Amino acid sequence: MAAVTPDIDDLRLCVHCGICLPQCPTYRVLGEEMDSPRGRLYLMRAAAEGRLGFTETFARHLDLCLGCRACETACPAGVPFGSLLEATRSQLAERGPRPRAALLCRLLRGMFTEPRRLGVMLGGLRLYQRSGLRHLVRATRVLALAPRLAAMEALLPDVPSAPALPELIPAQGRRRLGRAGLLTGCIQRHLFPDVNRDTARLLSLAGYDVVVPRDQGCCGALELHAGFLDDFRDRARSLIATFPVDLDVIVVNAAGCGLAMKEYGRWMPGEAVVAAFAEKIRDVTEVLVDAELPLGPLDLTATYHDACHLAHGQRIRAEPRRLLGRIPDLRLVPLTESDLCCGSAGVYNLLEPEVADRLLSMKIDRIAETGAAAVVTGNPGCLLQIAKGCQERGLGIEVVHPVTLLARATRRAVK
Amino acid sequence: MDAVLEIDLPNRCAVVQPGLINLWLTTAVSDRGYFFAPDPSSQMVSSIGGNVSTNAGGPHCLKYGVTTNHVLGLEMVTGAGELVRIGGKAAERPGYDLTGTVVGSEGTFGLVTAITVRLLHTPEAVKTALATFASMTEASEAVSEIIASGIVPAALEMLDAAIISAINASIGKIYPDAADAVLLIELDGPRAEVEAQAERVATICRRHGAVSVTVAADEMERALLWKGRKEAAGAVGRLTSSYLLQDAVVPRSKLPQIMREMKAIAARHRVVIANVFHAGDGNLHPLICYDDRSAEELERAKQANEELLGACIALGGSVTGEHGVGLDKAKNLPLQYGEADLNFMFRLRRVFDPAGLMNPDKLLPSHPACGEGFRPKRPVLPAGAWI
Ligand code: SF4
Numbered sequence A: 001m002a003a004v005t006p007d008i009d010d011l012r013l014c015v016h017c018g019i020c021l022p023q024c025p026t027y028r029v030l031g032e033e034m035d036s037p038r039g040r041l042y043l044m045r046a047a048a049e050g051r052l053g054f055t056e057t058f059a060r061h062l063d064l065c066l067g068c069r070a071c072e073t074a075c076p077a078g079v080p081f082g083s084l085l086e087a088t089r090s091q092l093a094e095r096g097p098r099p100r101a102a103l104l105c106r107l108l109r110g111m112f113t114e115p116r117r118l119g120v121m122l123g124g125l126r127l128y129q130r131s132g133l134r135h136l137v138r139a140t141r142v143l144a145l146a147p148r149l150a151a152m153e154a155l156l157p158d159v160p161s162a163p164a165l166p167e168l169i170p171a172q173g174r175r176r177l178g179r180a181g182l183l184t185g186c187i188q189r190h191l192f193p194d195v196n197r198d199t200a201r202l203l204s205l206a207g208y209d210v211v212v213p214r215d216q217g218c219c220g221a222l223e224l225h226a227g228f229l230d231d232f233r234d235r236a237r238s239l240i241a242t243f244p245v246d247l248d249v250i251v252v253n254a255a256g257c258g259l260a261m262k263e264y265g266r267w268m269p270g271e272a273v274v275a276a277f278a279e280k281i282r283d284v285t286e287v288l289v290d291a292e293l294p295l296g297p298l299d300l301t302a303t304y305h306d307a308c309h310l311a312h313g314q315r316i317r318a319e320p321r322r323l324l325g326r327i328p329d330l331r332l333v334p335l336t337e338s339d340l341c342c343g344s345a346g347v348y349n350l351l352e353p354e355v356a357d358r359l360l361s362m363k364i365d366r367i368a369e370t371g372a373a374a375v376v377t378g379n380p381g382c383l384l385q386i387a388k389g390c391q392e393r394g395l396g397i398e399v400v401h402p403v404t405l406l407a408r409a410t411r412r413a414v415k
Numbered sequence B: 001m002d003a004v005l006e007i008d009l010p011n012r013c014a015v016v017q018p019g020l021i022n023l024w025l026t027t028a029v030s031d032r033g034y035f036f037a038p039d040p041s042s043q044m045v046s047s048i049g050g051n052v053s054t055n056a057g058g059p060h061c062l063k064y065g066v067t068t069n070h071v072l073g074l075e076m077v078t079g080a081g082e083l084v085r086i087g088g089k090a091a092e093r094p095g096y097d098l099t100g101t102v103v104g105s106e107g108t109f110g111l112v113t114a115i116t117v118r119l120l121h122t123p124e125a126v127k128t129a130l131a132t133f134a135s136m137t138e139a140s141e142a143v144s145e146i147i148a149s150g151i152v153p154a155a156l157e158m159l160d161a162a163i164i165s166a167i168n169a170s171i172g173k174i175y176p177d178a179a180d181a182v183l184l185i186e187l188d189g190p191r192a193e194v195e196a197q198a199e200r201v202a203t204i205c206r207r208h209g210a211v212s213v214t215v216a217a218d219e220m221e222r223a224l225l226w227k228g229r230k231e232a233a234g235a236v237g238r239l240t241s242s243y244l245l246q247d248a249v250v251p252r253s254k255l256p257q258i259m260r261e262m263k264a265i266a267a268r269h270r271v272v273i274a275n276v277f278h279a280g281d282g283n284l285h286p287l288i289c290y291d292d293r294s295a296e297e298l299e300r301a302k303q304a305n306e307e308l309l310g311a312c313i314a315l316g317g318s319v320t321g322e323h324g325v326g327l328d329k330a331k332n333l334p335l336q337y338g339e340a341d342l343n344f345m346f347r348l349r350r351v352f353d354p355a356g357l358m359n360p361d362k363l364l365p366s367h368p369a370c371g372e373g374f375r376p377k378r379p380v381l382p383a384g385a386w387i
């Protein structure tokens, strides 16, 4: 059986106090109780207790949830919303109505989570970009007819070509901190290959031997979020198998992947190999925060956007800020509501473009207020989404992963 | 309907739409040295429209007054469909004080569409102290003496052992674990005055057996002390799946007595009653915990609830301080008002809402024959409870 039943005791933790409501992005945008954490918990509990069927309406309110976990951060009662949502979605995937977006969902999963297929698709895309077809397609507004595809088309950055990283990058200098595995991810590998290269470079500068298993696959996070638990477990187990067991840490530079991997144990209880693997997962900023790095000056005003799955999911807020603060001359200015979702949320922006666009627009308003020349964030989805928003508004703001700025600073360091 | 329509600092007021979240107004003006005083514990969640509707209080209403003291004017669509403007920015206005009448009417007069609120200057200094006691009674006695001494703290909140453990489990150890009661005391005003008052408050607390009195060293510590208090209603989820939240009021001087009675009631009905409340103005917030899967336990909680209400009224209190009456407490109003009083309120309601369209059945107990006014059936009270 693929589906997991949400823990009724966890559901009962909610005392309906409402403290989570204003923190919930979908409640902020839609203003409906059923699209708030409290409302969703109420529905999930009713379904779990058999008082409510797995109806279309029920599925709709859960589909609209971003899975951003802002409600977990807010909740004083300690309701583990994320795992309850994922469990309920696994039941929906098995017994519920076919989600309206099921087809697209399947397509996307097939594409995004299969690094090689994504590679082929992106190869075609590069051709499409160069050929000028892109302008034609945009000009004729053909895509406006299919909003979901339009959303996807708009998200694609100019894709650089990506030579693979070597399987072992030895530590530089005299320090030896250990052996670090690197997850290259599916989206990161193809859309932001530089982020992976910079991560590897920084880790080796810090004193790690960096191991990059060539045939590693996808972490399965997208399947977990959609409730396809069997597929998720398959992906997780094969990913784990490609990493050597003697690694000291496994470094992830995509917030969504990192969170899913840290929580592998919950979905595969009693599997010692899985638990041992999950134990070693670290976000890149956790590993680098106190590392010795030769950082040269960057004369830049930057602001930091908290990726949901870092801030709410992994409770990582201080590390990236501290790291950026170590770059000489860089001025880090605060971003109002920096931990409110930008609307990216995995493939949410493709499935629910209306809500996603409204969140993005709020995010871009706040970013524009800061006057920063760069927005820094630690998740590929957010990078794509925010870059799209800045581009649409004609803001000349650079949108970068923290490691990109750190690596740039190391290149400025006096040798 | 959640926009700030106007910020008018020379006149120290703002015009907002009812859906605006309370805290967001203060956030919008705090960098210019102003704040909106009513601060219900739910201020990060509740809307100003809701605050107006229930005439909400909050920890700081001890010194600053409740919502009605901060509402200057309203725009409202009455039950008869008229758009009326009530009150306004000018302090002195001829005619009836309709603003005061509408604030707290729980939507039974009409729909409020815009609210003009007073903004206050942020005080020069703020000091927040935490006093730990070995018993609720001692803490209650300290409260009475602080107020009797002429000091008006900005806030004076009491938390009992159950709440302390829930909050500590929720956001980390911010209150002393072993304490039976803590008082959260906030003083604000000119710096010299605040310093002097803090000394006096500490002395009073020690005289009444405070085990320790500490002062928040900086804004971060202070924010943490308040975070615990403001999230208490959610943190209780660590103790129980459900609770009945009471909002009764007793005269301040009766606090030690009601605390003793509450203990007895909890024991009699075998329920846990957690307490977190505005001690300074005697506004109790007992959370009566029960297991929502047990009908029998709910029944016991309800009985404890009714008994507690009766006890508060018997001590000269009120059935609700700031949460409003709604459906739940309408039946309890006859405990507090006579027939003529209730009928008068009923007729006033009909002036605004002749057809009875606005929030029917809320606030006032329903009357037996339509249009006949109210004929109360007196609820049965514990002997000697009626005053
Ligand atoms: S996960 Fe995010 S979108 Fe979903 S209920 Fe929680 S806060 Fe709202």
Ligand code: SF4
Pocket (backbone or CB within 6 Å): A013, A014, A015, A016, A017, A018, A019, A020, A021, A037, A038, A041, A071, A074, A075, A076, A077, A078, A079, B234, B237
């Ligand atoms: S904050 Fe927690 S307990 Fe309160 S309503 Fe939200 S999920 Fe429930």
